[in-house]
Amino acid sequence: EKITIAAAADLKFAMDDVVTAFRQTNPGDEVEVVYGSSGKFFAQIQNAAPYDLFFSADIGYARELAKAGLAASEVRPYAVGRLVLWSASLDARGMTLASLADPRITRIAIANPRHAPYGQRAEEALRAAGVWAQVEPKLVYGENIAQTAQFVQTGNAQVGLIALALALSPELSARGGHALVPERLHQPLEQGFIITRRAAGSALARRFADFSASPPARAVMDRYGFVLPAGAAGR
Amino acid sequence: MSDQDLQALWLTARLAATVTALLLLIGTPVAWWLARTGSRWKGPVSAVVALPLVLPPSVLGFYLLLAMGPEGLVGRLTQALGLGLLPFSFGGLVVASVFYSLPFMVQPLQSAFEAIGERPLEVAATLRASPLDAFFSVAVPMAAPGFLTASVLTFAHTVGEFGVVLMIGGNLPGATRVASVQIYDHVESLAYPQAHRLAAVLLVFSFTVLLAVYAWRPAARREA
Amino acid sequence: MSDQDLQALWLTARLAATVTALLLLIGTPVAWWLARTGSRWKGPVSAVVALPLVLPPSVLGFYLLLAMGPEGLVGRLTQALGLGLLPFSFGGLVVASVFYSLPFMVQPLQSAFEAIGERPLEVAATLRASPLDAFFSVAVPMAAPGFLTASVLTFAHTVGEFGVVLMIGGNLPGATRVASVQIYDHVESLAYPQAHRLAAVLLVFSFTVLLAVYAWRPAARREA
Amino acid sequence: MRDIEARFQLERPGFTLDVDLRLPGRGVSALFGVSGSGKTTLLRCIAGLERAARGRLVVDGEVWQDGSRWRPTHQRPIGYVFQEASLFPHLSVQANLRYGLRRSPGASDTPLTQAIELLGIGHLLARRPAQLSGGERQRVAIARALAVSPRVLLMDEPLSALDLRRRQEVLPYLDRLHDELAMPLLYVSHAPDEVARLADHLVVLEQGRVQAQGPLRETLSRLDLPIRLGEDASAIVDARVTEIDAAWHLVRVDFDGGHLWARDPGLVLGQRVRVRVLARDVSLALAPGTSSIQNVLPGVVDAVGDDEHPGLALVRVRVGDALLLSRLTRRSAAALQVAPGQALWVQVKSVALLE
Amino acid sequence: MRDIEARFQLERPGFTLDVDLRLPGRGVSALFGVSGSGKTTLLRCIAGLERAARGRLVVDGEVWQDGSRWRPTHQRPIGYVFQEASLFPHLSVQANLRYGLRRSPGASDTPLTQAIELLGIGHLLARRPAQLSGGERQRVAIARALAVSPRVLLMDEPLSALDLRRRQEVLPYLDRLHDELAMPLLYVSHAPDEVARLADHLVVLEQGRVQAQGPLRETLSRLDLPIRLGEDASAIVDARVTEIDAAWHLVRVDFDGGHLWARDPGLVLGQRVRVRVLARDVSLALAPGTSSIQNVLPGVVDAVGDDEHPGLALVRVRVGDALLLSRLTRRSAAALQVAPGQALWVQVKSVALLE
Ligand SMILES: Nc1ncnc2c1ncn2[C@@H]1O[C@H](COP(=O)(O)OP(=O)(O)OP(=O)(O)O)[C@@H](O)[C@H]1O
Ligand SMILES: Nc1ncnc2c1ncn2[C@@H]1O[C@H](COP(=O)(O)OP(=O)(O)OP(=O)(O)O)[C@@H](O)[C@H]1O
Ligand code: MOO
Ligand SMILES: [Mg+2]
Numbered sequence A: 001e002k003i004t005i006a007a008a009a010d011l012k013f014a015m016d017d018v019v020t021a022f023r024q025t026n027p028g029d030e031v032e033v034v035y036g037s038s039g040k041f042f043a044q045i046q047n048a049a050p051y052d053l054f055f056s057a058d059i060g061y062a063r064e065l066a067k068a069g070l071a072a073s074e075v076r077p078y079a080v081g082r083l084v085l086w087s088a089s090l091d092a093r094g095m096t097l098a099s100l101a102d103p104r105i106t107r108i109a110i111a112n113p114r115h116a117p118y119g120q121r122a123e124e125a126l127r128a129a130g131v132w133a134q135v136e137p138k139l140v141y142g143e144n145i146a147q148t149a150q151f152v153q154t155g156n157a158q159v160g161l162i163a164l165a166l167a168l169s170p171e172l173s174a175r176g177g178h179a180l181v182p183e184r185l186h187q188p189l190e191q192g193f194i195i196t197r198r199a200a201g202s203a204l205a206r207r208f209a210d211f212s213a214s215p216p217a218r219a220v221m222d223r224y225g226f227v228l229p230a231g232a233a234g235r
Numbered sequence B, C: 001m002s003d004q005d006l007q008a009l010w011l012t013a014r015l016a017a018t019v020t021a022l023l024l025l026i027g028t029p030v031a032w033w034l035a036r037t038g039s040r041w042k043g044p045v046s047a048v049v050a051l052p053l054v055l056p057p058s059v060l061g062f063y064l065l066l067a068m069g070p071e072g073l074v075g076r077l078t079q080a081l082g083l084g085l086l087p088f089s090f091g092g093l094v095v096a097s098v099f100y101s102l103p104f105m106v107q108p109l110q111s112a113f114e115a116i117g118e119r120p121l122e123v124a125a126t127l128r129a130s131p132l133d134a135f136f137s138v139a140v141p142m143a144a145p146g147f148l149t150a151s152v153l154t155f156a157h158t159v160g161e162f163g164v165v166l167m168i169g170g171n172l173p174g175a176t177r178v179a180s181v182q183i184y185d186h187v188e189s190l191a192y193p194q195a196h197r198l199a200a201v202l203l204v205f206s207f208t209v210l211l212a213v214y215a216w217r218p219a220a221r222r223e224a
Numbered sequence D, E: 001m002r003d004i005e006a007r008f009q010l011e012r013p014g015f016t017l018d019v020d021l022r023l024p025g026r027g028v029s030a031l032f033g034v035s036g037s038g039k040t041t042l043l044r045c046i047a048g049l050e051r052a053a054r055g056r057l058v059v060d061g062e063v064w065q066d067g068s069r070w071r072p073t074h075q076r077p078i079g080y081v082f083q084e085a086s087l088f089p090h091l092s093v094q095a096n097l098r099y100g101l102r103r104s105p106g107a108s109d110t111p112l113t114q115a116i117e118l119l120g121i122g123h124l125l126a127r128r129p130a131q132l133s134g135g136e137r138q139r140v141a142i143a144r145a146l147a148v149s150p151r152v153l154l155m156d157e158p159l160s161a162l163d164l165r166r167r168q169e170v171l172p173y174l175d176r177l178h179d180e181l182a183m184p185l186l187y188v189s190h191a192p193d194e195v196a197r198l199a200d201h202l203v204v205l206e207q208g209r210v211q212a213q214g215p216l217r218e219t220l221s222r223l224d225l226p227i228r229l230g231e232d233a234s235a236i237v238d239a240r241v242t243e244i245d246a247a248w249h250l251v252r253v254d255f256d257g258g259h260l261w262a263r264d265p266g267l268v269l270g271q272r273v274r275v276r277v278l279a280r281d282v283s284l285a286l287a288p289g290t291s292s293i294q295n296v297l298p299g300v301v302d303a304v305g306d307d308e309h310p311g312l313a314l315v316r317v318r319v320g321d322a323l324l325l326s327r328l329t330r331r332s333a334a335a336l337q338v339a340p341g342q343a344l345w346v347q348v349k350s351v352a353l354l355e
C-alpha cells in the first residue's frame, strides 16, 4: 500500500522523522510526503488532489475541508506551533520583539499574514508587543514559513519570525540561535490534520493517522518544539 | 544525486520533449495560418495565442486546476470521456504545458514564415508542388532557424516551468515532480547542497544541449 | 477591486515596461552581434543567452537571492557601490527580470536580423549610411515584426513572472507585490472571488493590449 | 484546337490588365512592350499566380480557368522562368534543378541533363544559390523550368543577364526545344534580335492592353509596327540549303526569289532554314556592282513607309514570293527614285540563318 | 592623377579574382566578360563590399585601400547600381530615392529630380517596391544611385530589364551625366551596343583575370579582340559636323579620311561627334557603284584578321587617319583579292553618331 501526505512547510523536519519512525515499524508500506503551503493544499484537495492525509499549519483549513465533506475523518489537532525570533547574522538568543525596533535592523522577514498561519500570529505578536508601527516598514513577507526562513538564512533579512520547528532543524540551528516569542502575544498556532475523502478506504492512512498520535511520533514532535494541544492527548 | 533527483530530471526531459513535439504539431499550422491569412480573425487569434504569456503561471495553474477539476468544464468532459481527471497526472502536466507554452512555439514560427514571402511558394507551385508539398519542402526548411528558436524556447520554457506544475501537478514523484519542483523542494527544506547539486546538473546538461543545438544551428539563408 | 489590486496592476505594468525598455537596449546589440558574427564564440554566447530559459524561475530566483544578498557577489558589489541590497526592491525585480527575460528579447530579434541578409546593408553602405545608421534605418525597420514579437514576449513574460518575484520580491506592496503575486495571495487566502476579479481584469487588459498591438502589427515585408 | 485562349481582367491601383489573346498552340509567342505594360502580370495570370484575375484560359482544349473553375498553379503543366531567378536559397543548385523533376511523374531526366550541359552549369551543381553570379543564377532557373517537361513554357526575360555568346548558345537550344517538344513558349523579351530569332507570333502590350498580335512574319513586315523594333526591323524568309561551300564555310540557301549566301552554322544539304534579313543590312541599287556584298537579287518595290527617324525610310521590296525590308535615308530613296512598282537590285550584306 | 588604380586578389572556392587595372579618371569604362568572369566581384571590391579582397585601390589620388588601410564603403563617394535592383522593401519609392541623398551632405536635389523625370518614375513615388514591375524597380535603383552625386559610378548591368526605347532614352542621359559631372563610370554590360555607345575604355575579364584593357578606339580596332563583340565589332571615328541637310534630316560629318552622311540626331554645325561604324555595315568594293549606300570612301587595306566565324574575315582599312573595320566573307575577300596595302572603296551603309 501507498499513501501521499500533504504537510505544511513548518512540519518539514519533524514529519520526515515521524515517517522514518513509521517506516521502521511498517517496512512494507510506502509513505510519500509533499510539503507546501496550507492554502495551496486546500485548493488542490478541493480539486481532487491525490493526497491521503493533510497536515495543515492552521486547523482552520482542515475544518473547512471537513465542512465541505472532503474529509474521511474528524479534524484532529496534532500540535501547537511556536514562533521564534531567529537570525543568521545576529545573536538572536537575547532578542525580544522590542529589539526589532532597533534602527540597525533594516529587514525583518515574516510569513505572509494574509494566508500563512505563522504570518498571522507574527503580526498579532508584533502588534501586541506594541512595535508594529516601527517594524512594519521593515517587513518582508515570505510565501510560507520555509521561504521566510530562507530570507533570513541568506542574510537578506537580518531577523525573521519563524517556526520553532525550523529553528531547531539541523540546517538552521547550526547557524544561529533563537528566542521564543511569548505565547500570550498571539492566538495559539493550532494545527490539525484530516484523512481526505479519497483515502476513506485506506487502512494505511488510518494506521499513519494513529501512528502520528502514538508516543514515538509524539517524541519526535516534542523534539521539534511542537507541544501537544491541550485535551488532544489520548485521542 | 539521489534517485528522486534522477527521476525528476528524467520526468522533466520527458515532459519537455512531449510538449515540444505536441506543440510542433499544433503550433505549426497555427503559425502558418497567422503568417499568411488576410482574415479579420488574425488579430483576435494572435491575441488569444499570446494570452497564456501574460497569465502568471501560478494563476494559470489555478484556473487550469479549476477547469480540469471534477467540477470544471474540462474535468467533466474528460470524466465523461472516461479519461478520468487530468490534474495531478503526467497527462495533465502535458496539457497545461502545451497551453502555457503555445506562444513560444507560435510566435517565432510565425515570424519565420512571414520572412519567407510569397515568391518561393509561387516558384514551388510552378514546379508542381501542391501547397502541402511546398509547405514541407520550401516553407519548413526555409524557416528552419525559426523552428529551432521556437523549439528551444518551448523546450526550455517547459523545463523551467514551475508555477503551473506546482499548482496542478501536486508534486507527485515520478508523475509530476519535475526538476524545477524538486529543486524548489530542496530549497524549501533548506537542503541547499542538494539544491545546488541538482541545479548544477540541470544547468550543465542544459548548457550542453543548447551548445550542441547552436553549433548545429542552420545558418540563416539569404535571398538568392 | 481594492486599492491593493490596482497598485499591484500598476506595479506590474511599470515593471514590464521598464524591463522591456531595458531589454530593448541590452538585447538588441546582443541579437545583432549573434545574427552577424562568424566568431567561434557565437555558439557559447547563444547558449548562455538561452540559459535563463531552462532555469526554473524559482530556482533562478533562489540563486539571485544568494547572489544579490549581503554575502553574494552581486550583493557585495551593489553595497560597495552604495546601492544597498537589491532583493525586496523594485530595482532588484527589474534586474532579475531583465536577466530572466533576456532570451525572449534576443532570440526573436536574432531570427529577424538574420532574415534580412547582407544585401540591404550593403546597399545602405553604398548610399553613405554608416553601419550604425544602416542599423537604425534599415535593419531595425526591416526587423519590425521581430521587434514586435520580441517586445510582446518580453513584456508578457514579465507580466506573467511569478517564481522569481516570489523568491526575491518579499511581497512588498507598491514595490514588489506585482499582480501575479497578488492573485496568488488571494488564492492562498481562499479569497477566490477577489482572485477571479483581479485575474479577469488582468486578462481583459492584456487581451485588449495584445489586440491593439496585433491590429497595428506591421505587415511582414517581402523582398523587392 | 491546340491553341491558347487567354482572356483576363485584373485591376490594380493605377494599372488595369485587360487582354484577349489567342496564341498558337506551338511555336514561340513573344510578349513585347515597354516596362510596366503588364507582361509579367499576364504571365502570372496564365500560371495561375493571380487569383484575383477574372477571365478565361483554355490551353490545348483544357479549361484552366473560367468563371468559377480554377486550376491551381501546381496542376498546370507549365514551366515558368521568373524575371528574377528566384532559386530556392535553402537548396543546392542540384536540388533546385531536381525539385520540379521529382514532382513531375513520367518526366524524363533527359531535358535536364541536356539543359545542364548546354547552359554550362555542370560545375555549379554542389553550390548554394548565394554563391552564384547573376548569370549563373539565371541559367539554373532556366534549366529548372525545363526539367519538368512542361507543356507550356513561360519565360520572363530569361536571357537578360546572359552575355552575348551564352545567349547565342541558348537561343538555338530554346528554338530546337519548342520545336521538338511541340510545346508553346511564351517569351517576354526586350531584345528584338531574340524576338526576331525565336518568335513565330508577336504580341505587343501597351498599358495592359493588346496593341497588336499576329504571326511574326506578318507583323514584322507591317510597315507601321517595325518601328518598335528600331535598329532591328527585319524580315523573315523561309529557305532551303542547296549548296555547302566547305572551303569558305559558307552555305547557299534558295528561296522563291533567288538565293543567298550566308556563313555556315553547320547545316546539312536540303535542310529548311529560317533566314532573318535585317532592314539595315539591305541596300538598294539600280545596277548590280562589284563589291564585297555577295547577295544581290532583283526585286520590285512593294511599298514605302516611314521609319522612326524622319531622315529614314523603310522600303518593302518583293523578291520572288518573299518580302524584304530595306532601311535607307530618304535622300537615297529620292536619289534612286524609289516608288512602288519600281524594279531594282537588292543588296543584302548579311543574313542570319536561324535554323 | 585622377586615374583609378585598382589591384585586387580575392580567393573563392573555384574562382580567383586577380586583376591589376588602371582606369581613366573620367569617362566610361566598360567591364566586359562572360557570365561568371568576375565582373560583379570586381565592382564589389571597388565599392569596399569584399573585405577579404587584398590589394590596392587609389581613386583620384586618394588611397581607398592599401595593405592595412581600408576605407569603409559608406565613406567611399560612389554610386552603386546592383545587378538586382535591391530596393529597400520597407521604404516607399520616394524614401528609397531620398535615402542616400539625405546622407550626402552638400548633394543637390537636381540630379535626382532629373533622373526621376528621365527615367519616368515620377508616378511611382508613393508605391512600395513590391508593387513595381521589374523594369520599374531597376529604374528606381538607377535614380537612387545617381541621387547621391557620386564621384565614381558603378553600374552592374543597369539596363538589362529595360526595353529598347527606354534604354535609348537612358543611354544619352548617362552619357551626358558622366560628361557633365566629369565622373568616371564603371559599367558592366552584356550589350555591345551599350558598350560601344558609352564606353571610352574597355576592360575584358576572363575567369577573374584581365584579358585586355585599353581605350575603346584602340581596343576595338585590335583585330584579335573584336570577336568578343560578335555582331557588334565596330570602329570609332572622331569627326565634326560640317553640313546639315534639314530637308532630308541628314548631317554630314567630316573626318580626316573624308566625309560621311548620317541621320541627324539634332546636332549643330561645327559640333564634334563620335561616329560608330559597325564592321557589319562596311562593305568593300573595287569601284564605287550606284546604290542606296551613300557613303563611299577610298581606303587602303591595313590588315586582315580572323573573325569568330571561320567563314568570315575582319579587314582593317585605313581611311585617311581613321581605321575602319569591315566584316566580310572570306570568299568575298578572296574574290576581291584583299591584301594589306591594297587600295579599294569602302562602302558604309550606316553610321551612328554618338554625341
Ligand atoms: N559567394 C560566393 N561564393 C563562392 N563563389 C562565388 C560567390 N559569388 C560568386 N562566386 C563565383 O565567382 C565567380 C565570379 O562571380 P561574379 O558574380 O563576379 O560573376 P559576373 O562576372 O558578375 O557574372 P554574371 O555576368 O553572371 O553576373 C563565379 O564563378 C561565381 O560562381
Ligand atoms: N503588386 C502590385 N501592386 C500594384 N501594382 C503593381 C503590382 N505589381 C505590378 N504593378 C504594376 O502593374 C503594372 C504592370 O506590371 P508588370 O510587372 O506586369 O510589368 P512588365 O510589363 O512586366 O514590366 P517590366 O518590363 O518592367 O518587368 C506596372 O505599372 C506595375 O507598376
Ligand atoms: O507552514 Mo505555513 O502554511 O507556510 O505558515
Ligand atoms: Mg516584368
Ligand SMILES: [Mg+2]
Pocket: D133, D134, D135, E039, E040, E041, E083, E156
Ligand atoms: Mg554579375
